[in-house]
Amino acid sequence: MRRQKALKYMKTDRNTVLRAAELSKLILTEDETEKMVTELGKLAEIIGNLDIGDISETGSEAAQPVSEAREDEVKPSAERDKILQNAPEHTEEYFCAPDTFDKGGDE
Amino acid sequence: MKYETVIGLEVHVELASKSKLFCSCTTEFGGEPNSHCCPVCTGMPGTLPVFNRKVLEFAVKAGLALGCDITRVFRFDRKNYFYPDLPKAYQISQLYAPVAVNGHTEIKTADGTVKTIRIHEMHMEEDAGKIIHSPDGKTAFLDYNRCGVPLVEIVTEPDFRNAEEVNAFLYRLRSVFKYLGISDCKMEEGSMRADVNLSVRPEGSEEFGTRTEMKNINSFRAIERAIAYESARQIKVVENGGTIIQETRRWDNASGRSYAMRSKEEAKDYRYFPEPDLPAFHISDDEIKRCKDLIPEFAEERAERLVREMSLPEEDAALITASRNLADLFEDTVKICGAPAEVRFWFTGGLLSFINETGRDPEDIALSPEKFAEFAGLVVSGELKREAGKKVFRALLESDGELDLRKFIKENGLETLDDGELIAETVRKVIAENPKPYEQYRNGETKVFGFFVGRVMKELKGRADPAAVNSTVRNILGNSLEKHL
Amino acid sequence: MTALETGRLIRSGKLSVTEAVSTALEAAERENGRINAFITICREKALMRAADVQKRIDDGTLTSPLAGVPVAVKDNICTDGIRTTCASKMLENFVPFYSASAVEKLERAGAVIIGKLNMDEFAMGSLSETSYFGPVHNPLDAERSAGGSSGGCAAAVAAGIIPAALGSDTGGSVRQPSAYCGVTGFKPTYGAVSRYGLIAYASSFDQIGPVCRTAADCAAVTDAVCGADESDSTSRNMFSSSLLSGLTGDVKGLRIGVLKESLDAGMTEAGTAQKVLEAAKELEKAGAQVKEVSFPYLKQAFSAYYTIAMAEASSNLARFDGIKYGFRAENFEDLNDLYCRSRSEGFGTEVKKRILLGTTILSGGYYDEYYLKAMKIREAVRRELDRIFTGTDLLLTPTAPGTAPLIGSGASDPVSVYCSDVFTIFANLAGLPSVSFPCGTDENGMPVGAQFTGRAADDGLVLNAAHAFQIRTDWHMLGSSLSAYRDSVTVQSHVPAGGKLPDEKRTLGKWGEESYEIRNSDRP
Secondary structure, eight states: OOOOOOOOOOOOSHHHHHHHHHHTTOOOOHHHHHHHHHHHHHHHHHHTOOOOTTOOOOOOOOOEEGGGSBOOOOOOOOOHHHHHTTOSSBOSSOEEEEOOSOOOOOO | OOEEEEEEEEEEEEOOOSBOSSSSSBOOSOOSTTOSOOTTTTTOTTOOOOOBHHHHHHHHHHHHHTTOEEOSEEOOEEEEOOOTTOTTSEEEEOSSSOSEEEEEEEEEOTTOOEEEEEEEEEEEEEOOOEEEEOTTSSEEEEEOTTTTOEEEEEEEOSOBOSHHHHHHHHHHHHHHHHHHTSOOOOTTTTSEEEEEEEEEEETTOOSOOOOEEEEEEOSHHHHHHHHHHHHHHHHHHHHTTOOOOOOEEEEETTTTEEEEOOOOGGGGOOOOEEOTTSOOEEOOHHHHHHHHHTOOOOHHHHHHHHHHHHOOOHHHHHHHHTSHHHHHHHHHHHHHHOOHHHHHIIIIIIIHHHHHHHTOOGGGOOOOHHHHHHHHHHHHHTSSOHHHHHHHHHHHHHTTTOOOHHHHHHHTTOSOBOOHHHHHHHHHHHHHHOHHHHHHHHTTOGGGHHHHHHHHHHHTTTOBOHHHHHHHHHHHHHHHHHHHO | OOHHHHHHHHHTTSSOHHHHHHHHHHHHHHHHHHHOOEEEEOHHHHHHHHHHHHHHHHTTSOOOTTTTOEEEEETTBOBTTBOOOTTSGGGTTOOOSSOOHHHHHHHHTTOEEEEEEOOSGGGOOSSSOSOTTOOOEETTEEEEEOOSSSHHHHHHHHTTSOSEEEEEESSSTTHHHHHHHTOEEEEOOTTSBOOTTBOOSSTTTOEEEEEESSHHHHHHHHHHHBSOBTTBTTOOOOOSSOTGGGOOOOOTTOEEEEEGGGGOTTTSOHHHHHHHHHHHHHHHHTTOEEEEEOOTTHHHHHHHHHHHHHHHHHHHGGGOSSSSSSOOOSOOSSHHHHHHHHHHHHSOHHHHHHHHHHHHHHSTTTIIIIIIHHHHHHHHHHHHHHHHHHHOSEEEEESSSSSOOBTTHHHHOHHHHHHTTTTTHHHHHHTOOEEEEEEEEOTTSOEEEEEEEESTTOHHHHHHHHHHHHHHOOGGGTTGGGOTTHHHHHHHHTOOTTSOOOHHHHOOOOOOOSSEEOOOTTOO
16 A cells, blocks of 8 residues: 655744734734744644545545535515624625725825 | 737626526516525635526537537636625636537627637626715725526637627627527626736737736727727837836726726735535536537628528628527428528518617517418408508507407408409509699600509508509599690 | 424424523523623524424424524524624624524424524634633533634533534534534535525635534434535535435444544544443444444645645635725725735634635645645545455544643643644544544543544434434433423423423523623623
């Protein structure tokens, strides 16, 4: 049986943590960043145990027949008041967010 | 140095299912903001997507029509990014096993050149919501009605070299999708949207240049302008010794320019992974065959056949086949009444000008082939003259095909006139009422002959046989001439 | 008193629904200061519903074994009109306008929800210590953890407040706290119970399951909530007959495989291993065939589980962005800042940690190395278990390597906390049914849990084995003296002819506000 090549361990340096934070929209304090580097290191060690060794290659999962999917039927939508009721900021019609995304500028 | 422009397309088309891709809300365009929404399409916690199988049927048909291989076991993947129009902060799309791959379709440009465009893949995904900007630019108002409307994205290979080819492809795509009845492909309403990937390279070069992606192009005309602009911009950069930056640019139709979207590098990492809330789906041979059987002959092929089989002029054939509904109406009517020339006459003259004048959607024309054939039959048999028929046909169209033809003809006195004496009487009356032209005729100006015929036809509401009117006018005018001599 | 006994008393008219519900409410209010099992208690709603359910029992339209039984639901399961917090500041004020399909079904069976149960924040944890509302205390020893993430479920049942709770099990979250609190917790086959309305942690593992005192109660609750649901495409009709009716207690010829690796000294505390072996012997006496089996991939399974779970979690929790619902930070500069601040202030440390790790796992450089490999291991584990299940009908393991630790131990050694899931996660990885049931106590008198895991859709077999053990032993009655019903049970033996209870026993207790919030003073 064929052995898998050894895994390269996930890098859990500051950059990895900061990049992940940027992607997942989280701000970390300096203290938290340090802590996360350590904690992620420990976790990466646990999940680094991913050598599948002599477990043989795998097949694909069972697929569901498309015929079991939903029919194309319209059902009533929810009341708008309810859709909006938990929003931190909303009007009678819309959810609201600060409008700061890109509108172009640099040619 | 001469440069060549290399273009690839990513075309998003909204599919015309009644309900959304993963929930039962309506896909209807418009509506009060956030009124076509439910916990699923607004991404409420704990909710799950459930796949609408009609969308698969549409996608498979589209894939087959574009010559693609259909993926037998397909699944959905999550594309993760934060944006206010994306309530779950991920879009359910397809990356690893798209529904259709490796297709191709032929386009014909104005000079008649035929070119094959390769389709890299086509995948299904959900549409995002709409953002309405407040006038002060501070607040984004979010409307999630469009969230979850099904889309297919068609990704072509970089096979286009100019805007004309791009538009020929988009017209072809629109025609095919409309024929399949799977989308209305309205660029202006956003149900068909094209992103243009464009690069330039010295003519003759085999290597691709760095490409940019242009978004927000909303019409065929804008595509031409955007391609011209971006191609010129890139050539200028290269000629000035600069380098093209791989970036996403936003087309601004008002200023006629594209702008680099200020996006952080993070936007590139979408962290795709298989959507765990949906199973993998298996498409059976039967299902593919069923879709195959439902694929119609498309506009261009159909037009060619009409030219071949019915000797229609190419121009008429193109007009007739532009809409599947109209083309079906034409062919079915001919089948029933067996008079292609007569049907074509009423079709191109009457029906198409009616559509042009009223701005009706060709797909909404409800006239049945049976009714149309009944009408054409009346004309062919001579019961109704073409001239009188125009009034009847117009009324027929205005009634949405509901008109009782015989009753209308009778009530309006439009039956064909066999009464030779009445025709003669009318001719004499017209001559008497128009002494001046008569005088001209007598002086040898025979061109006024047509004037008399026209007047007589009008007097008789077009009911008379034009040949009979012709000869009667000729006889009476001739006789009176002899008398004078 | 068990859920089925409570149901029987109610149907026979010896106990009114209102009586049962208000007794539970009083117990919840009384006990919560000590164990912190509830985040929300909905007194008024529960009492109104109790009256309605009583009417339908009286007119004969409601005959289910759970009719009138007071229950509570883990706070990551949506309840229409009752706030659903996931034990997070992020959803502190979130009130859904829809119920989870399982909740709808449970209510259709006549159960009365008295409140929402504490848990680890977004079910991320194994000690119910990451809750924004403070940790859950073990009713058997308030210094100790109730386990997690469904710690509130196990504690509330163990304290006798309610006979049944609905929890969720992603990597052992129903079973491990059940083991720590000495009650029975069941994770059905993946897909047996709809996940619609369960706020997702890791979608491909999450499964709603009951926590009760007995396996029979677990069967009754699962019967009520299982079945294909058109709102969850991963749900199925799995059982041809009721699980409860299949509980014969007969285990003759049943092949039980004791998982060798799970009893290794390096893996499991000696006392725990001993009790599990004794449980095996008990069933052997009842006619089961017990043998040792080997499953060498526990560690790989464990790694694959965490890789996939965190990847899915990082995506599932992205929707909490401060726009549509949930916490929004007050001071922000722009949209990006709004996202970042709301999420950073709204989520606790453990949640952020898992989001960060999951994000890294899915990002460009690591997807193939980690996520894809984990998926392959998952498939390999499935196959290996399939192979094991050709020679054995059930796997027996400890539920956890040890008994309930002291509160606060999680913070000092996070890795050992993850490791407490080592015997539970393979059932989630392969989607198998698995039950934890009490089988003894350790030297401190804390309960030890044993766990049966079976083939997919063999839920009946799994529950029947635990049931067989429970009709021969009484470890599941451990701590039942804590029961809120101990008075009612005495009363019920003096019920006058006609089934009427003395009037003072029928008073509703004091009416509280719509929903009674418990805020722990030491919350973050």
